[in-house]
Amino acid sequence: MRQVSVDIGGTFTDCFLVYDDTYIEAKSLTTHHNLASGFMDALAKASAQADLDVQTVLSTVDAVRYATTLGTNALIERSGPAVGILTTAGFESTVPLMRARGYGDGLTEAQQSDLPAADRPVSLVPVTRIAGVQERVDYGGTAVLSIDEDDVRRQVRKLVDEGAQAFVVALVNAVINPAHEKEVERIILDEYPTHMLGAIPIVLSHRVTGRKGEYARTMSAVIDAYLHSQMYHGLASLEIELRRNGYTKPMLLVHNTSGMAQLNSTSSLQTIHSGPVAGLEATNYLSKTYHQPNIIATDMGGTSFDIGLVTSDGVKFYDFNPVIDRWLVSTPMTYLHTLGAGGGSIARYDRLWEAIEVGPESAGSDPGPACYGRGGRFPTTTDANLVLGYLDADNYAGGTIKLSLRRAQRAIEEHICKPTGLSLIEAAKAIKRKVDSNMANAIFKEVAVKGYNPKNFVALSYGGGGPLHACGYANTLGIQNVLIPPFSSVFSALGAGNMNQLHIHEYSLYLMVYDATTRRMLDDFQVFNDTVTELAAKGRDDLLRQGADPANIRSRVELDMRYGNQLAQIGVVSPFERLTSHRDVIELLDLFSSIYAKRYGEGSQAPEAGVRINVIRVVSYVERDKFDLQPTQAEPRPASNPARWRECHYPGIDGAVKTAVYDFADLEEGHVIEGPALIETPSTTYLAEPGWQLTIGRTGSAVLVRTI
Template identity: 55%
Template sequence: MKRISVDIGGTFSDCFFVWDDIYVEAKALTTHHNLALGFNEALDLACQRAGVSRNKALHEVDSVRYATTLGTNALIEGKGPKVAALVTHGFEDTIHLSRGRGYGEGLDGTKQGDMADAQRPEPLVPRHLVRSIKERVDSVGEVLVPVMVDDVRKKVRELVDNGAEAIVVALTNATENPAHEQQILEIILEEYPSHQLGAIPVLLSNQVSGRKGEYVRATSTIVDAFLHQTMFHALTQLANNLRNSGYEKPMLVIHNSGGMAQPNSTDALQTIHSGPIAGVGGAEHLSNSTGIGNVVSMDMGGTSFDIGLVPEGGVRHYDFQPTIGRWLVSVPMIHLNTLGAGGGSIASYDRIHNAVQIGPQSAGSDPGPACYDRGGLDVTVTDADLILCYLDPENYANGHIKLNKKRSVHAIEETLCDELDLDVIDVAKVIKRTVDEQMAIGIEKELRSRGGLVEDYTMLAYGGNGPLHACGIAAKAGISKILFPPFASVFSALGAGNMKPLHIHERSAYIVLYEPRERVLYEDYELLNSYIEELEAKGAEDLVRQGYNAEDVKYRLEMDMRYGNQLVTTAVSFEINRVDGVADVLYLIKTFAEIFGQRYGEGTQAPEAGVRVQTLRVASFIEGEVVKFDSIEIGEDRTVPQEVSHRMVHFTDIAEPVQTPVYDESALKHDRVIPGPAIVTTESTTYLVEPGWRLKPTTQGAVWLLKTSKTDAQRTKPNFSRKELEAHDNIAQ
């Protein structure tokens, strides 16, 4: 297997390079003005480490995969074209009414409750760019009012004359009968042929979302259209860079559904959060192949902190109607909870609560944290970590970035010391404690809302800053086991390398598998199977169009199910693709009950309320080679390695600095154990082993951090002389 996988984040572009049995990781700063430059730098470094020229690598690799947060950033920044919408007559205000809840979507609970200050986000489609079409299809797909062609031509001309740069067609009940949307597309192409309309996209809502619900389907299509131009130019830029470098195959783009596809089979909406979701995919593969059980993945990069859940067995949590930015959409997307708390997150003063607030603003990579010495003036989490002596100023990002401690000190003194009435060290401790607590709360909330117990989960920590904050986060969340996977600093890129060519198609379907009043089971097998066959045909068409053989396509049937009218809807994956009798119906009900019991506790099932299916989903995919994970078990016969130096380090729960041993990468061998407090510096990241923890590497290259007993923790209390304290370099000066 020869493969290049890249995760382009807000601060770093991570590269995972596979050349037969050689696995290599590399990082470079993200170049936002031209993403190809950062990619080239990371790839050059990876090729150098593998002993392969870039030209040879690009000629021989089987694929190049991209995961990126570019679409996410564009939506947050509001950078996009003028989008216009064509809707059914009488539904002109649906988009802007936003079900009466648009003021709160995308906000946390506190802000949602602030009704007095409630404000709707600026609409992506202004009211003057909405036009209604005289047509109507009923809820079962019957045409009640045909499309009036002249009316369509008139409305389209008005939108183009008003400056529309993208057109969305979102008609009522188009999921049941898309004929009218398709007819309008044909009329637009007749009126404005592609050579005249140029790059202006026309998007049909039934092709973006297969679920019922006019508002969320329209919003999904609008967000897709808003991001279309940005993603088109960015992916074209990356594709041209590959082609100019000798790569002749189509590049592949990671989707937020957990798969990947070529750009010609990718909607812009599918690229949202694709980088972090690639990390969740890697966590799922690691959990299944090593048997470590329930996993909560924690990806702490430079800009954000992403939380994903992988229950034992790898059953994925989907968001049925995720909120992207401030917009509710309908797209099959692996659940991810993103907090604005990364290494580059800005620490500011909250005057109302007299406290430090972390994020969501980030210093990014340019100018970056103050310590990058590139003109940044804002205090970030990385600045606090440097001041607390967790980081080596000369060996950050493998020495590519030299950190300036004086800049960090000056930034904190100018912005936070006077406000909090604390010295520099204490402010840095507050920042560290705050960000750890913020992320621990996010993990606890995520687990409890999804029916999980904190003590049943292993924290899988990765990303450039994950090993630095994992102990603090886990201690506050009540987690006692932390696993840093192999290639932890580029694990999302590694996850992208394991993705399958995959497309997910879904449709709303109201199916009652068990009716409690009549006590009868579902019997219309032919109708249900016809729905499944329809979704499989769409998936096969997508994959065959990209050059795959139809006979190689595999299918996975999933259903969104619930008991009666409960609000809790659970995605359930099945081992059968057809329902041909009572035994199959009972299998569906039994599987749902087992999954529900695992997540919410045995005995919480309520079949007496009925068993209903809300949505049918078929994942169509191609199996391929993946990165292998061997056993990550740990033995007991271990010795403490020889440290390379000592450093006076500040811990949030200890008043005085602690003389802490520092180790290099050679200490991470499977027969070693490193008791806390300790620091292990590698070329790609820094492991902070806080007091009360011990670090145990594995043969595979993974690293365990395990909570020690209280007795062991007592041994980590500071033990040094007054003279040593006086000799300690006072960072605040």
């Protein structure tokens, strides 16, 4: 196996190179002005470790897999084109109204508690670029008012006069019957053919998402259109750079659905948050190989802290109502919770609450934390870690970044010590306590809200900053075991290399599996089976278009089910792809009841409200070869003497603590180290706090166990 996997984060660009039996990790600072520069720099570092040049690697690898932040950056910078919306006449206010309370989407909980004082986001599409066309399709898909072609042409020209550079067509009930959206597309293409310089990109809402809900569906299409141009040009430039260096195969992009596809089969919306999702997919694989059924995936990078769950019941968690930036969308997206708690998160003193806060603002990679010496003036989590003694100023990021202890001290003294009266060390401890507390609270909420107890889970800690803070949030949560995976600092990039080629298609419907009023089970299976057949055909066509072998295409059916009109909706992996008998229906009901009970407690089931399916989802995929990440088999034994000692400070302990410091290269599989101890690798640092024991595993993995 030979492949390159790259994950571009807000601070670092991570590269994972597999070249035959050699696994190599490398990191570079993210170059936001041109992501290809950071990409190629990280790849050059990885290639050099294999004694190869970039051209040799790219000309001989099987695939380049890429998780990008291009779309996220475009939204942050508001650098997309002028988008125009064509909707059903009478529904022009759907986007401006934002479901009345939609302007609270994307705000913090504190801000959402005071919606009257909340600011509406600046709309991506002003009302002057929203036009209604004469047409109507009813809820059942019947056309009750046909398209008026002359009216459509007038509205299209009006939007062009308003400066529209991309069209979104979002007609009412288009997911039930898309004929009118397709007709509008035909008319636009007739006016502005694709072979002409005046051609305008067109996004049809039913192609972006198959769910009902006019506002969320329209915003899904708007964001897709808004990101299209920058994604196209950015990725095209990267592809040109790869071609220039000898890569001739299709580039594969990671999707936020836990799969990947070629560039020509990827929509812009599917790339949002794709990096963290790759890490969660690697967690799924690790759960099986390490025989750990319940894992909390925690990814702490330079900018954010991402949380995901892998459970023994095999449930895939999807965000039913994902919010991207400030807008609700309805595309299928693997669920992750993101917190502004990374190594670059800025610490500040909140005078109103007389408390130290950390994040969500981040120093990123430019200028970065104060200790980077790149112009950053505000204290960050990394600055606090340096002051507390956890980081080696001369050997950070493999020695590529020299840290300035004095700059870190000055930033903390000016912004934390002066307003609080705390000493430098106490201020740094307070920053660490706060960021660890923020992470622990977010983890508890995410796990408990889904009906699980965090104490029954193993925490998986990865990302550049994860192993440094794992003991901190595990102490707060009462978690006894923390697993640091192989290649933890680039684990999301590794996950991108372990993903299957995959497409998800879904369809909203209202299908009663058990009607409590009539006490009848579903006995007409045609709607269910026809829907599955149609969605599976779409997924199969997607994979065949990318050259997949038909014999290797697999699929699974997932259902979003709920009791009656309850808000608690859960995903169920169907044990069969077609319903053929009442026995199948009973098995499906039993499975749903069992999963619901595990999630919310036995007795919480409510069959008296009826059981219904809201969404049918078909996942079509091709299995790809996976990396070997087997757990350790070595017998535990004490580690040799540490390479050196360092004075470190820990929250809850007065004074400095003499801490053993080990070079990772000196350790072997099975070595056991008692905390407090630091293990320094070229790309990250493992911290075993007092009261914890660390055991080294295979290929850089480690297990932390609480001993007190």
